[in-house]
Amino acid sequence: MIRLCAKIVAKTDLYETDKEVQNLIDWVCLSEQIKENNNTIRNLIGEYKKIEPDCREGVRTQLERMKELCKERNNLYEKQNDLKGQKQQIEKSLGR
Numbered sequence: 001m002i003r004l005c006a007k008i009v010a011k012t013d014l015y016e017t018d019k020e021v022q023n024l025i026d027w028v029c030l031s032e033q034i035k036e037n038n039n040t041i042r043n044l045i046g047e048y049k050k051i052e053p054d055c056r057e058g059v060r061t062q063l064e065r066m067k068e069l070c071k072e073r074n075n076l077y078e079k080q081n082d083l084k085g086q087k088q089q090i091e092k093s094l095g096r
Contacts (some may be wrong), residue, residue, distance in 0.1 A: 001029050023090045030087045037076050037083070044073050 010015055015023040035048045048069050051062045 002032055006028065020094065023093050027087060027090045027094070030083050030090070034080060034083050034087070036081050041073055041076050041080075044069050044076075048073075 005028050008021065008025065015025060016022075048066060051066055051069075054062050
C-alpha cells in the first residue's frame with residue numbers, strides 16, 4: 001500500500017488536487033506508522049521483561065536502561081495517541 005501511495009504521489013498530481021485521495025494516502029501512511037510504533041513498543045516491552053529480573057537483583061546499569069526504555073515507550077505512546085487522533089480526523093473527513 002505504501003509503495004502504491006508513493007507512486008500516486010510521485011507520478012500524478014492527485015495528492016494535491018483531490019482531497020479524498022490526499023486523505024486516503026495520509027490515512028495509509030498514518031496506519032503504517034502506527035503499526036511500526038506498535039512493533040517498537042512490543043520490542044521495548046520484550047527487552048524490559050528480559051532486564052527486569054536482573055534489576056531486582058540490584059544491577060544499576062540495567063535499571064538505567066529500563067528507565068530509558070520506559071521513556072522511549074512513553075514517548076511512543078504519546079506519538080501513537082497523536083497519530084490515532086490524526087487518523088480519526090481523516091476517517092471522519094472520509095465519512096467513516
